[in-house]
Amino acid sequence: MDKQIDLSGIFPKCDPLASVTVEDVGPEIAAELGLAPSPPPPDVIGEAERFIRRFAVLPDAAYLPLATWTVATNVSEAFDAFPYIALVSPAKRCGKTRVLELLEMLCLKAWRGTSPTSAALYRMMADSPTLLLDEVEALRGKQVSEVSQAILAVLNAGH
Numbered sequence: 001m002d003k004q005i006d007l008s009g010i011f012p013k014c015d016p017l018a019s020v021t022v023e024d025v026g027p028e029i030a031a032e033l034g035l036a037p038s039p040p041p042p043d044v045i046g047e048a049e050r051f052i053r054r055f056a057v058l059p060d061a062a063y064l065p066l067a068t069w070t071v072a073t074n075v076s077e078a079f080d081a082f083p084y085i086a087l088v089s090p091a092k093r094c095g096k097t098r099v100l101e102l103l104e105m106l107c108l109k110a111w112r113g114t115s116p117t118s119a120a121l122y123r124m125m126a127d128s129p130t131l132l133l134d135e136v137e138a139l140r141g142k143q144v145s146e147v148s149q150a151i152l153a154v155l156n157a158g159h
Contacts, residue, residue: 045071048106056099066099070106073130100132107132118150125154
């Protein structure tokens with residue numbers, strides 16, 4: 001009456017230490033288990049900030065927010081709302097377009113342009129790009145065209 005039940009197909013064999021890391025057990029025990037220390041996580045925001053500093057001259061307080069924003073675009077779909085960022089300057093030809101060129105290299109699915117039509121902008125939004133709009137001062141001018149109003153309406157609809 002002592003019948004053995006074979007449970008090998010139900011419970012897979014697994015190593016209970018397979019997912020143990022150095023951080024879990026400490027360096028002494030990890031050395032005994034033969035675990036290699038995990039490499040430190042990359043400093044993604046720091047690298048983005050260094051990249052922007054290399055090619056753009058901005059106020060010191062601007063680099064970290066720009067770098068953080070560009071890195072965050074790569075996980076923007078994880079947020080309920082994502083902020084717009086505006087590059088403004090009282091002087092013309094100060095490098096706003098250059099900064100947009102740099103952001104285009106760092107942001108996820110970046111699209112840099114000057115004045116897309118509202119229909120094209122609406123269709124682009126399905127792909128969730130990072131819009132980098134240049135020369136947006138024309139959208140807020142005294143004589144705002146219907147195209148500019150339509151673009152502003154699409155942008156305002158996104159928060």
